[in-house]
Amino acid sequence: MNKVLKKYLPKKILPRLLLIFLLPLIFTQCLLVFFFYDRHWEKIITRFSNIAINQINLIKNEYKINGLERAKEVANKLNIELLIVEEKELIKEKNTFLKKKIETNIQNRVGKDTFLIFGENIINVFNKDKENYMLIKFPKKYLLSETPIILFLWIISISLILSLIAFLFLRIQIRAIQRLAKSAEEFGEGKNVKKFKPEGAMEIRQAGATFMKMRSRINNYISQRTNFLTGISHDLGTVLTRIKLGLELISNQNETTQIKNDIKTMEMFLKEYLDYSEKIKKKKFSKINILQLLNEVITSSKSLEKKTSIFCNSKINFNTNKNYLYRVIFNLVENASKFGKCINIKVKKKLKLLTIEIEDDGPGIPDYDKNNIFKPFYKIDSSRNINKGGSGLGLSIANELIKKLHGEIKLRDSKTKGSIFSIILTET
Known part of the structure; x- marks a missing residue:
C-alpha cells in the first residue's frame, strides 16, 4: 500500500502540501454539494409532482364533464397545452432517475397508465383515457431553480480564493526551504555562502540557524586542517632543502643517489599536500x-x-x-x-x-x-x-x-x- 502511494504522490513538497490542503477541501465540498442537491431535487420533484397532479386531475375532470374544448380552455388558462394522441403515435424513452421519480409520484395519485417524455423546453405527461392518450405539456421551468447555480458559483469562487491564498502562503514557506537547500548544496560544493539568512516559519528558521552553526564549525575545521598541512609542508620543505645542500657537499655521488631519489619523492608528496591545502577559488570559464x-x-x-x-x-x-x-x-x-x-x-x-x-x-x-x-x-x-x-x-x-x-x-x-x-x- 505504501509503495503504491509513494508511486503516485508528488515528489516535491509544494505539490504535497497543496494536496494535503486541497483533498479535505474538495471532499467536504463534494459531500456538501451531494447532500444539498439531494435535498434540493427532492423538493423540486415533490413541488412539480404536486402541481402536475392537481392540474392533470382538474383537466381530466373538465374533459369528462364538459368535453375537450372546455378542457383546452382550462389548460390554456393554466399556461399548459392539452392534446389527444393515439397510442400508436407514442414512442417511450428510457427511464432516468428524475423521470422515474416524477412518474412514480404522479402514478400514485393519477393512475398507473401515466408516463413522461422530456422535451427540450417542455415536459410531456401522457395519461391514458380509454383508447387514446391525453397529452399535457408542462413548461420545463417548473424543474429549474437558480439556487443551485448560485450556490455552486459561491462554492467554486470561495474555493479558488482559499486555494490561491494557501498557494501563496505555502510558496513563501517553500521558498525559505529552497534557499536553505540551495545554500547547503553550494556549501557542499565548496562555494562561499555569504547571503544566506534564516527566514520563514520558526522550524525553518531553526534549521537555517543550525546550518549556519554547522557551516561555521566546518569552516573552522577546514581552516585548521589547511593551516596544519601548509605549516608541515613548509617546515619539511625547509629541512629537505638543508639536506639537499648537505648532499651536494658530499664527494661520493654513488652514496647520495638513493638519498636524492627519496628526497624527490618527499618533495612530490609535499607538493601534493600544498596543492590540497590551497583554497580552490572559482575562476572564469x-x-x-x-x-x-x-x-x-x-x-x-x-x-x-x-x-x-x-x-x-x-x-x-x-x-x-x-x-x-x-x-x-x-x-x-x-x-x-x-x-x-x-x-x-x-x-x-x-x-x-x-x-x-x-x-x-x-x-x-x-x-x-x-x-x-x-x-x-x-x-x-x-x-x-x-x-x-x-x-x-x-x-x-x-x-x-x-x-x-x-x-x-x-x-x-x-x-x-x-x-x-x-x-x-x-x-x-
Missing part, C-alpha cells in the same frame, strides 16, 4: 578545444606520451575552466599510468553533455575500495608501495576540482580488468 587540452596533458610527460592513445574529434569545444580541467585529466591519467601499461582516452559530446573516459589495463580497483577512492590520503592495497608514488591526494584533488566545474567523476570496471574513470561535465 572560457571556450577550449578538448583535443588540444588532452595533447597538452599527454606531452607534459614522456612516459604518458608513450603509453596513451587519444580518441577525440578535433572539433569538440567546451566552455569550462582550462586550468582546472587540465589538472583533473592530468591527475587521472597519471594515476592510470602507475598501474597500467596502456591508457585510452575517449571523448564524447552530446548536446551540452561532455564525457571523457580514461581507461587503463591495470589490475583494477576492488569493489570495497571504490567508495573510498576519492577520499583524501586513501590508498588501495596495490598502491601502497612507495615505488608507485602518490600521496593519496591526486584523486581527491581531481574530485574537488571537477565539482567546481559543475561535473562529476564516475568509476567502473573495464573489459580489460582495469578501470575506467569517466569525467562528466554539463556545459553552462
